[in-house]
Amino acid sequence: MSKTNKNLFNNTKLAFSNKSDVELKKAYFLFSILDYSFLTKLGNFFLMLVLKMHLPLKKVIKKTIFNHFCGGETLDECKKTFQILSKYNIFAMPEYSVEGESTIKGFENYKNDSIEIINYLGQLKLPFIAIKCSGLVSLETLEKVSNGEMTYSSLEYKNFYHRVNELCECAINNNVKILIDAEESWIQKAIDDTAFNLMKKYNIKTVNIFLTYQCYKIDTLKNIEENYKISLSNNYKFGVKLVRGAYMEKERSRAKEFNYSSPIHVSKKETDNEFDNSVEYCINKIDYISLWIGSHNEKSCIKLIELLNSKKLSKNDERVWFSQLYGMSDNISFTLANLGYNVIKLIPFGPIEKTIPYLIRRANENSSVKGQSNRQYTLIKNEINRRKDLN
Numbered sequence: 001m002s003k004t005n006k007n008l009f010n011n012t013k014l015a016f017s018n019k020s021d022v023e024l025k026k027a028y029f030l031f032s033i034l035d036y037s038f039l040t041k042l043g044n045f046f047l048m049l050v051l052k053m054h055l056p057l058k059k060v061i062k063k064t065i066f067n068h069f070c071g072g073e074t075l076d077e078c079k080k081t082f083q084i085l086s087k088y089n090i091f092a093m094p095e096y097s098v099e100g101e102s103t104i105k106g107f108e109n110y111k112n113d114s115i116e117i118i119n120y121l122g123q124l125k126l127p128f129i130a131i132k133c134s135g136l137v138s139l140e141t142l143e144k145v146s147n148g149e150m151t152y153s154s155l156e157y158k159n160f161y162h163r164v165n166e167l168c169e170c171a172i173n174n175n176v177k178i179l180i181d182a183e184e185s186w187i188q189k190a191i192d193d194t195a196f197n198l199m200k201k202y203n204i205k206t207v208n209i210f211l212t213y214q215c216y217k218i219d220t221l222k223n224i225e226e227n228y229k230i231s232l233s234n235n236y237k238f239g240v241k242l243v244r245g246a247y248m249e250k251e252r253s254r255a256k257e258f259n260y261s262s263p264i265h266v267s268k269k270e271t272d273n274e275f276d277n278s279v280e281y282c283i284n285k286i287d288y289i290s291l292w293i294g295s296h297n298e299k300s301c302i303k304l305i306e307l308l309n310s311k312k313l314s315k316n317d318e319r320v321w322f323s324q325l326y327g328m329s330d331n332i333s334f335t336l337a338n339l340g341y342n343v344i345k346l347i348p349f350g351p352i353e354k355t356i357p358y359l360i361r362r363a364n365e366n367s368s369v370k371g372q373s374n375r376q377y378t379l380i381k382n383e384i385n386r387r388k389d390l391n
């Protein structure tokens, strides 16, 4: 296997080529706060206060953390960001990052908002949308179906399936592919089974539906292997979106509370191995599996590049995609896109006060994932210094 340069993602000129000096300084300020968990906690407290007390501080939030991690308040407001990214060969994937109500009206709203996004993506020729099943049905239904207390023929489940199927039809008519997000383990079986039914229907010639696998879970690769075999014997193609997993603390504390063995790997190293081995497995089966990775891990991205090289697959093979969140790991996204790989930036949007829970999660993730905010901070600092040296 050819060796990829370990410094591949250090080119800050490229990574921040879309950022003005002012934007860069704002990002520097933001990541210097996120690097200190104490200041992040203070920031979270401030955001919660704004949320709970409806304080008129929208402008401050918009000019700082919101503009860094979100594309805008509406799809139209995000359009400028989509256009900038497309200049750098990066595809945008807007996501309405607002937690809806858990009522029939809330599920219908989520479906209708998603349809609006899909139609928009179709017009702009953007290839993917991600959907959360918990936006289309109650957590209670997903949990009961998952643990066998409710059947797939119950009215609640059927109504949900009808909604998700409507989204798939709309997406396929618009040439947009659907990524079904992974959520908490106790509702995941219903999500998985739904995704397999949709794959059976819509993945006959090409992959239109992807299911997400979380590699912090024990036996993820084993599940992928089994699901691959099932897809093969049922003659449909298999779409795998691979992530490490976002609900580690919640999973562990629930397992403790209800006294069952935690489904999560005991160490980061095991999660990393599960991720990298799963990537390798999917690339080995590329004639049948399409792979979409959502990761800010530089080593894992390099590993995938090396696998593509070794298999002599083209960089922009339509079956392989890299993805990062807007406002994070631009050094990975801009470098990969510049080299010709398929890159997606997930762009959250929504009214400021409603995206606050999302912003709090981003702030916490950046300060709790060891080294992640520090890496961003260092890269931004290097670029500011590089530009200073030019003057």
Ligand SMILES: Cc1cc2nc3c(=O)[nH]c(=O)nc-3n(C[C@H](O)[C@H](O)[C@H](O)COP(=O)(O)OP(=O)(O)OC[C@H]3O[C@@H](n4cnc5c(N)ncnc54)[C@H](O)[C@@H]3O)c2cc1C
Pocket: 180, 181, 182, 183, 212, 214, 216, 243, 244, 245, 246, 247, 248, 264, 265, 266, 267, 268, 269, 271, 293, 294, 295, 296, 297, 323, 324, 325, 346, 369, 372
């Ligand atoms: C585009 C995109 C889409 C995503 N979609 C989803 C989704 O549908 N569902 C979902 O759950 N998540 C999703 N995520 C979030 C993802 O699962 C990770 O939480 C996040 O990306 C950080 O992982 P990493 O690979 O980027 O980076 P890294 O910094 O290398 O990994 C951090 C991750 O490693 C794992 N980890 C950390 N410490 C330990 C430990 N002690 N033991 C075991 N494991 C550990 C955790 O999963 C943690 O989030 C998405 C992320 C992106 C970028």
